[in-house]
Amino acid sequence: MGAFWAYLSHGGSGAGEHLNPGGLLAKGQEFFAVVQGLAGLAALGAGLATAAYAILLVAGRVHERRLTERYWRASRDHFIAPEELTDECRLLLARGQQATTTVMRSHVHRQGLIDKAHNEVALPGHE
Structure with missing residues (x-):
């Protein structure tokens, strides 16, 4: 860039004349x-x-x-944690979880033939 400033200061001829009008x-x-x-x-x-x-x-x-x-x-x-449940309650929990899984994996659920949005929100909340 120094050559550019030298050109502006001394003009293109290099003869030393000052061609820097108005600074x-x-x-x-x-x-x-x-x-x-x-x-x-x-x-x-x-x-x-x-x-x-x-x-x-x-x-x-x-x-x-x-x-x-x-x-x-x-x-x-x-x-309530599952380990706090009685044996009978654990069996009911397992049945509910299995039912939820069955619905969520069903053909009619995947195809949207039943209320898919509601099932995806509501069923996990019932476990």
């Missing part, structure tokens, strides 16, 4: 300095935006995890 060289250099400064600011802004996004992402995940933990603590008394 064209200085204006060109000033323009490129401003562009370079703006590019630096843009890079800094992009870096700050990326850092802010990462912080918000981490904070959101921490908040989500706390809500999930709070939900499970609050609803602990409303759920």
